[in-house]
Every structure is written in structure tokens, then in C-alpha cells.
Amino acid sequence: MSTERFILKKSHELPTNGKVSWESPSNIALVKYWGKYGEQLPKNPSVSFTLNNCKTTTTLLFEKKNDTTDFSFEVFLEEEKTPSFEPKIRKFFERIQVYLPFLKDFHFVIKTSNSFPHSSGIASSASGMSALACCLMSIEKMIDSSISAEYFQQKASFLARLGSGSAARSIEGGLVVWGEHKNIDHSSNLYGTPYPYQIADVFTTYQDTILLVDKGEKVVSSTVGHNLMHNHPYAENRFQQAHDNLDTLKTIFEEGNLDKFINLVESEALTLHAMMLTSNPYFILMKPNTLHIINKIWSYRKETGSKVCFTLDAGANVHLLYPENEKQQILDFINNQLIAHCQNAQYICDNVGTGAKQLA
Numbered sequence: 001m002s003t004e005r006f007i008l009k010k011s012h013e014l015p016t017n018g019k020v021s022w023e024s025p026s027n028i029a030l031v032k033y034w035g036k037y038g039e040q041l042p043k044n045p046s047v048s049f050t051l052n053n054c055k056t057t058t059t060l061l062f063e064k065k066n067d068t069t070d071f072s073f074e075v076f077l078e079e080e081k082t083p084s085f086e087p088k089i090r091k092f093f094e095r096i097q098v099y100l101p102f103l104k105d106f107h108f109v110i111k112t113s114n115s116f117p118h119s120s121g122i123a124s125s126a127s128g129m130s131a132l133a134c135c136l137m138s139i140e141k142m143i144d145s146s147i148s149a150e151y152f153q154q155k156a157s158f159l160a161r162l163g164s165g166s167a168a169r170s171i172e173g174g175l176v177v178w179g180e181h182k183n184i185d186h187s188s189n190l191y192g193t194p195y196p197y198q199i200a201d202v203f204t205t206y207q208d209t210i211l212l213v214d215k216g217e218k219v220v221s222s223t224v225g226h227n228l229m230h231n232h233p234y235a236e237n238r239f240q241q242a243h244d245n246l247d248t249l250k251t252i253f254e255e256g257n258l259d260k261f262i263n264l265v266e267s268e269a270l271t272l273h274a275m276m277l278t279s280n281p282y283f284i285l286m287k288p289n290t291l292h293i294i295n296k297i298w299s300y301r302k303e304t305g306s307k308v309c310f311t312l313d314a315g316a317n318v319h320l321l322y323p324e325n326e327k328q329q330i331l332d333f334i335n336n337q338l339i340a341h342c343q344n345a346q347y348i349c350d351n352v353g354t355g356a357k358q359l360a
């Protein structure tokens with residue numbers, strides 16, 4: 001599909017100033033995106049649960065300026081001016097400028113805050129980039145009120161992807177697919193789309209409790225990480241596996257088969273880390289406490305028949321995924337057995353959410 005249709009034509013009149021505000025959630029991948037090419041295109045399709053509580057709120061103030069030779073913006077994180085964010089935003093603006101030709105016409109004040117603790121090891125790029133993309137789309141909507149709701153969502157996801165790949169999956173709620181898959185209608189490498197097939201009720205209220213094992217700086221930046229898949233000896237098999245897992249998930253989502261879900265989700269998480277273990281240079285992103293937690297989950301499942309499982313991102317934190325009807329038992333399990341393995345006994349309770357929301 002062509003990217004042409006996401007270019008805003010220049011002829012519209014611009015507002016002189018204004019303010020827009022959005023909140024956008026993080027998401028947790030079940031089939032992982034790991035490996036990219038070209039301009040932020042995924043080497044394999046992925047699917048994630050959109051989260052509810054882990055989110056970024058962004059307010060964008062904009063004012064027309066006379067000098068349109070360069071971008072002009074300031075970034076505030078939790079009310080504090082944060083110049084360290086500027087290079088990332090500048091790079092984002094450079095990438096999306098062709099699709100939003102008004103960017104150099106305004107001075108922007110970007111005010112952003114996260115619901116989760118800063119440097120908790122939880123990636124804020126998905127929620128942060130998607131919130132900013134939605135704000136920019138609200139400006140586009142002011143400039144061209146004829147755009148449809150569907151176009152708004154798709155282009156917001158398209159722009160968010162250019163900021164951070166996984167951010168493409170944070171605009172819509174529920175289960176979101178990003179990356180072309182031959183058996184998933186409307187799936188695209190360019191933007192995320194709501195998972196289009198039947199989903200058993202159990203998955204609509206799934207819980208995700210994030211155990212904060214290590215809050216340190218990321219050992220491997222996402223760009224370095226994705227690049228490890230170039231010339232990786234197992235890359236092609238891994239990409240094929242992601243396609244196959246999405247096929248398998250179709251029946252799992254439909255039937256609500258939690259045993260098969262657990263098997264697939266944990267295998268995806270371990271495969272992601274196996275890719276890092278077997279790349280060159282190689283990395284171990286799990287910590288001893290990550291493994292302690294995984295072993296305790298496996299024992300707990302064996303003893304109780306619980307349907308709790310884990311997934312991991314490119315770090316040491318563990319996401320516990322479980323059905324809503326186990327909420328109390330799992331909280332007890334965490335407080336009795338897992339909290340000892342969390343940094344400062346910290347964890348964050350989240351669940352499947354409805355996607356990005358406009359606040360103003």
C-alpha cells in the first residue's frame with residue numbers, strides 16, 4: 001500500500017494558535033516485533049493487548065511563526081523542561097514532515113507526563129509517540145475537517161510507527177495487529193489495525209501486572225536490538241514463526257483456550273530473548289530475579305492449575321498475564337511469593353484498555 005495517501009496537501013489555511021491534548025496507553029505484545037527494515041517497517045507481524053493504566057498524557061500548544069526554515073519546539077516532562085528529549089522529537093519531526101507539511105509553520109510546546117514512574121524500566125516510547133501522533137492528527141483535523149475517523153486512526157498509527165514501531169499498536173484498543181499477515185484482513189506494515197476476528201470474552205478483560213525487576217537504563221536500545229536481526233543466523237525462521245503463531249492464535253482467540261495461549265505467549269517471550277542470546281554482539285537482558293519469577297510462575301501453575309503466564313519485553317521486567325477471574329489469587333501470589341524479586345517491591349496492575357483518547 002502506498003504512503004502517498006497520508007500526505008496532507010498544502011493548500012489549506014492554518015490556525016494561528018491552539019491547544020490539543022491526548023492520552024495514549026502502552027501495549028504488551030503477545031507475538032513480538034523484533035527486527036525492522038526501511039523506514040520503521042517490521043520484519044514480521046505482531047499482535048498486542050492495548051493497556052489501560054500505563055499511559056502518557058500529552059498536551060501540544062502551537063503558535064504560528066514567521067520563520068518556517070526549521071522546526072521549533074520545547075519539551076516538558078512532568079512540568080520540567082527536558083532538552084534530552086529534543087533529539088528524538090526532532091528526528092520524529094524530520095521523518096513525518098512530508099506527511100504533515102505544517103510542522104515548520106508552528107512553534108510547539110510539548111507537555112508530557114507518564115502515569116508510571118519515570119525510568120521504571122517500562123518503555124514510554126509506545127505511549128509517548130502515540131500520544132504525540134494523536135495530538136498532531138488533531139491539528140491536521142483542524143486544518144482539514146473532511147478527514148474521516150478511520151483515516152484519523154490509521155494516520156495516527158502510521159505517524160506513531162515512524163516514532164517507534166510498537167507505538168503503532170497503541171492507538172486502537174483491545175487486540176491490535178501490526179505487520180502484514182496473509183490470513184489477517186487489512187493487516188498492514190504501515191499502521192496497526194484492530195484484530196478483526198472473533199475474540200473469546202476472557203481476552204477482553206485480560207490482566208497484565210508488570211513486576212519491576214530492574215529499573216536501570218536499557219542495556220540495549222531498541223534500534224541496536226532490532227539491528228541484531230540483520231544477518232542473524234536464525235532470523236528467517238524466527239520471522240516465519242511469528243507468522244505461524246498469528247495463525248495459531250486465531251483459533252486460540254476464538255476458542256479461549258488458555259493452555260494453548262500460555263504456551264504460545266511464553267514461547268514468544270523466550271524466543272525474543274533467545275534472539276538476543278544468539279546474536280552477535282550477544283546480550284542477556286534477563287536478571288536472576290527474572291528467572292526466579294518465571295520458575296515460581298511455573299510451580300504455581302502446576303500446584304494450583306492457574307492460567308497465569310508471563311511475557312517479557314527487551315528487558316528484565318516480567319509481565320504477568322492472567323484472566324480477570326484470577327485477580328485476587330494472583331495478587332496474593334505476587335504479594336506472598338514474587339514481590340521479593342521486584343526492585344523496591346514495585347509492581348503495576350494493568351488490564352486491557354480501549355486505546356488513545358482525546359482530552360481537549
Ligand code: DP6
Pocket residue numbers: 028029031032033034036040046123125163164165166167222223226272313314
Ligand atoms: C521487544 O517499538 O521500542 O517491545 O521501533 O526501534 O522504537 P523501535 O522499537 P520498539 O520495539 C519494541 C520491541 C518489543 C516487542 C514488541 O513490543 O513487539
